[in-house]
Amino acid sequence: MNNVILELKHVSKHFALSGLRNISKVVHAMDDVSFFLNKGESLALVGESGSGKTTTASVIAGMYEKTSGEIYLDGQPVLPFKTREASLRYKKKVQMIFQDPFASLNPTHTIRSILERPFLIHKLAGSTRELEAMLCDSLEMVGLSPAKEYLHRFPHELSGGQRQRVNIARTFAVSPEIILADEPTSMLDVSIRIGIMNMMLDLKEKKHVSFLYITHDLAGARYMSTRIAVMYAGMIMEIGPTEEVIANAVHPYVQLLKASAPAPQEGVRKAAIPAKGEIPSLVHPPSGCRFHTRCPYAKKICSEEVPAMRDIGNGHFVRCVLV
Amino acid sequence: MHADAILELRNLKAGYATNAGFVRAVDDVSLTLHRGEFLGIAGESGCGKSTLAYSIMRLLRDNARIESGSIIFDGTDITSLDEKAMNEYRWTRMAMVFQSAMNALNPVLSVEEQLVDAVLAHKQVTRADAKKTAMEMLELVDINAERIASYPHQLSGGMRQRVMIAMALLLKPDLLIMDEPTTALDVVVQRSILQKIEELRHIFGFSVIFITHDLSLLVEISDSLAIMYAGKICEYGPSREVYASPDHPYTKGLMNAFPTLTGPISRMGGIEGQAPSLLSPPPGCRFAPRCNVAIDACTKEVPLLQVTSPGRLCACRLCGGNHE
Amino acid sequence: MIRDFFKTLIKNKKSLSGLVLLGFFILVALFAPLLAPYPPKTDRVEHTTLLEENKGDPEVLSEETEGQNREKSVYTVTITQKYEKTTEYFPTRAKPSKDHILGTNHAGNDLFSQIIMGTRVSLFVGLATGLFVTFISLSLALLSGYLGGILDDVISFVTNVFLVIPGLPLMIVIGTYVPMHGVLPIILILSLTSWPYPTRLLRSQVLTLKNRDFVRASKMIGERTSFLIFREILPNMISIVMSEFFTVSLSAILGEATLEFIGVGNITVVSWGTILYWAQANGAILMGAWWWFLPPGLLIALTGTAFVLINFGIDEISNPRLRKR
Structure with missing residues (x-):
């Protein structure tokens, strides 16, 4: 399939712990993560905090060096960058939206000086007049108009939603092909979240970009994506077409996640779920399947060997021996 | 009442x-x-x-x-x-459970000390009885009673919030x-x-x-x-x-x-x-500036919370109910 | 950014009064020679008047003709002048009077003039040390905090070692061995003992800022390291850097006074510290000569207050929790 734009093959990321007591101990933040992203597709990476989903985005973004495995962009292995040119070429194609709109804009800079940087770094504007037009275009593209009103303002003069729009404008400035969106709406007020989500969906269509949409919210993932990958304790547990994964969740963890999500439309209080325990320590991850300590169906074999990703048809893969 | x-x-x-x-x-x-x-x-x-x-x-x-x-x-x-x-x-x-259990629990006191102190502050019981109450309450929120000796940092986020709930319910509010x-x-x-x-x-x-x-x-x-x-x-x-x-x-x-x-x-x-901004709320209905069905009158008069149907109240001049 | 910072400082009552006080001292230091009635190290006033002048007749030594229209002659004239010089010695250890508003010291120097001129030295030593230390510790903090790795380990280690060496004894030991010429050695000694703490503080601030999302976001669009350090991180450190500058300056003024007072500094320099040194060496306190030891002590305290007030203001600005509710 030559429609694939980004592919991860068995990528792992281990963080070394600091301090004498922790010498030679590592955090298994991301283990054996493999998936691909098609051109113009939106893939949701769903997981709880500590599941490794943000690490995955950061590794793809080149902010953390991967421990092992390979990342391919357009079929070419990319990271780590050997030259600054290679790094810039990659960043021209892959951009990231950060989670916290209050932390991701430098409080000491104006919107103009924040937004003009990508154009200057990647030499996208030929003249100051062209730059001015590009700045206005990119602000108006994210619904901040009239753009002139916003350019001279400081981040603290904008609301959370407006700041996140500026962030999105900055990531789209270089006309990237892939956007890594790290929980872009989780810090925003409920009433404006959907507006930002709709805008991202529209931009995805208009600019033909691929989205890796990272979230902890299964329902939000359903709204935003065509495929879903669910991560738990550093590993992908289930990946497949959105409707299929949500309607016919196979992995016990995904079933638990689905049962836990608020579901107001069901009209009655839901039956109790067999939830026990919490995400395990990633310094000493459980042997075998990482979910077996909480799994209601765990058998002896689950604690002995790490299950492989199994194809259950229709592009649906599950990491569980019981399937 | x-x-x-x-x-x-x-x-x-x-x-x-x-x-x-x-x-x-x-x-x-x-x-x-x-x-x-x-x-x-x-x-x-x-x-x-x-x-x-x-x-x-x-x-x-x-x-x-x-x-x-x-x-x-x-x-x-x-x-x-x-x-x-x-x-x-x-x-x-009446008791309260706060958003951040980590801030609400004292990091240098064990769960036992905090729970027992909470009982003793309001009830005339012996320390042993207070501890018994605390342990029962911990079991009720699914925390093994032996963990009563733990310090907050030894517990996960979910367990801390359970301890907070146990503490809030200790005196049966x-x-x-x-x-x-x-x-x-x-x-x-x-x-x-x-x-x-x-x-x-x-x-x-x-x-x-x-x-x-x-x-x-x-x-x-x-x-x-x-x-x-x-x-x-x-x-x-x-x-x-x-x-x-x-x-x-x-x-x-x-x-x-x-x-x-x-x-x-x-x-x-x-x-x-x-x-x-609550410093200078808009006149009239506060939602009017964002409302897609607002009429001129909305920005002039503050709507009162009125009964629309039995058991239901709404503060909008456009929603049904008794407009006399 | 720095202009904005000072604008907010002026709006705060505490820091405004601190700035006004500091500004007053700086003015005194700048115009010290105009304000001081006498030179600081003199013990007398000399008046010389010309009484009479006699001019003798010229005595021709040589005459020669150079060309057609030019003649040159050499001659001497003897002038005798008669002067009268009165030297008025200042009284020593005098009480305040019309001539000496703060009295004189053991050598008969005017104390008021010494204090005015001393402002120069004390303030210069303080601010110069502050500037120097802030520059050094900020550079070290940015290097070690942002770049990390072995460099960070080395810098942190040295910082920590210096941090546990007690400052005052170290200053005394070094001060005893270093030959004193002017105030530069004192500035260096004070800097040597005061850089570790701000370095550590600023480094931790750099560590916090470098992991903030706006730095990561800038990295993501391809900014160079130098831009990240100087344009993204540094502007967010203005208030903490300024606060460190004032703290170091304050401790340098106190440190200078201490060194001079215990006689380790350069006692030939006129500063508030040396005035105190001579006062105590001559038993001013025992004699109750308050005009000798009280003014320099008070001025040291006042300068300190100015710096502390400015820092209170900075705290209130940068720490929203302290902002008036």
Whole structure:
């Protein structure tokens, strides 16, 4: 399939712990993560905090060096960058939206000086007049108009939603092909979240970009994506077409996640779920399947060997021996 | 006062002073909570829902105060009580679970010391009895009683929040106020804690005020629902009914603002604009600037919370009900 | 950014009064020679008047003709002048009087003049040390905090070692061995003992800032390291850097006074510290000569207050929790 734009093959990321007591101990933040992203597709990476989903985005973004495995962009292995040119070429194609709109804009800079940087770094504007037009275009593209009103303002003069729009404008400035969106709406007020989500969906269509949409919210993932990958304790547990994964969740963890999500439309209080325990320590991850300590169906074999990703048809893969 | 009402707020006004002026975060709020009822208060950040919770507990910060109105708890207006008399109510009759358990628990004291101290502060019992009560309560929130010797940092986020719930329920209060108790937790842990609260509510029969921005959660777990916007309650009613047929345009917008896990995927609307500053709220209906059905009159006259159908209230001049 | 920072400082009552006080001292230091009635190290006033002048007749030494229109002659004239010089010695250890508003010291120097001129030295030593240390510790903090790795380990280690060496004894030991010429050695000694703490503080600030999302976001669009350090991180450190500058300056003024007072500094320099040194060496306190030891002590305290007030203001600005509710 030559429609694939980004592919991860068995990528792992281990963080070394600091301090004498922790010498030679590592955090298994991301283990054996493999998936691909098609051109113009939106893939949701769903997981709880500590599941490794943000690490995955950061590794793809080149902010953390991967421990092992390979990342391919357009079929070419990319990271780590050997030259600054290679790094810039990659960043021209892959951009990231950060989670916290209050932390991701430098409080000491104006919107103009924040937004003009990508154009200057990647030499996208030929003249100051062209730059001015590009700045206005990119602000108006994210619904901040009239753009002139916003350019001279400081981040603290904008609301959370407006700041996140500026962030999105900055990531789209270089006309990237892939956007890594790290929980872009989780810090925003409920009433404006959907507006930002709709805008991202529209931009995805208009600019033909691929989205890796990272979230902890299964329902939000359903709204935003065509495929879903669910991560738990550093590993992908289930990946497949959105409707299929949500309607016919196979992995016990995904079933638990689905049962836990608020579901107001069901009209009655839901039956109790067999939830026990919490995400395990990633310094000493459980042997075998990482979910077996909480799994209601765990058998002896689950604690002995790490299950492989199994194809259950229709592009649906599950990491569980019981399937 | 209704016979079975445990808490009644009448025209409560409260707020806090800032550099820029006085912010009236709770503006003319009236509510009734029945015994054993689970009331959800939903609102976005800065709508005054936390100030409301802290006002009821009379735990406002130094710069905040209750301006007027009354809080009638089990027949007594607690706004006029002095600090000593208030202590008779706080924790014994009404308790609170805060958003951040890590900040609410003392990091240098063990769980045992904190729980036992809480019992001894309000009850004339021996230390051994107090510890027994504490251990029973820990078991009730699914924490192994042996963990009572642990320090907060040795517990996970979910367990800390369970300890907070155990501490709040130690003295068998009639009212439990929860201010975004599960916001910092993961969905699975959140779900198990919510189940636990339901379970305990059936055992002890206390009432709950559950405050959160997560409306989808509230619709599912609460009996009745109050929607707050910019310091005022704009809609109140049984959760199911409010969810099925919201009256207020803000509630309608909110209900269309979160995607669901089932049903067809349709494009959702959300609400344009942002909540107003409480320093200088807009005249008339505070939602009017963001409202897509607002008429001129909306910006001139403050709509009152009125009965639209039995058990349901709405503060909008455009929604049905008795316009005399 | 720095202009904005000072604008907010002026709006705060505490820091405004601190700035006004500091500004007053700086003015005194700048115009010290105009304000001081006498030179600081003199013990007398000399008046010389010309009484008479006699001019003798010129005596021609040589005459020659150069060309057609030019003549050159050399001659001498003897002038005798008669002067009268009166030397008025200042009284020593005098009480305040009309001539000496703060009296004189053991050598008969005017104390008021010494204090005015001393402002120069004390303030210069303080601010110069502050500037120097702030520059050094900020550079070290940015290097070690941002770049990390072995460099960070080395810098942190050295910082920590210096941090546990008690400052005052170290200053005394070094001060005893270093030959004193002017105030530069004192500035260096004070700098040597005061850089570790601000370095550590600033480094931790750099560590916090470098992991903030706006730095990561800038990295993501391809900014160079130098831009990240100087344009993204540094502007967010203005208030903490300024606060460190004033703290170090304050401690340098106190440190200078201490060194001079115990006689380790350069006692030939006129500063508030040396005035105190001579006062105590000559038993001013025992004699109750308050005009000798009180003014320099008070001025040291006042300068300190100025710096502390400015820092209170900075705290209130940068720490929203302290902002008036």
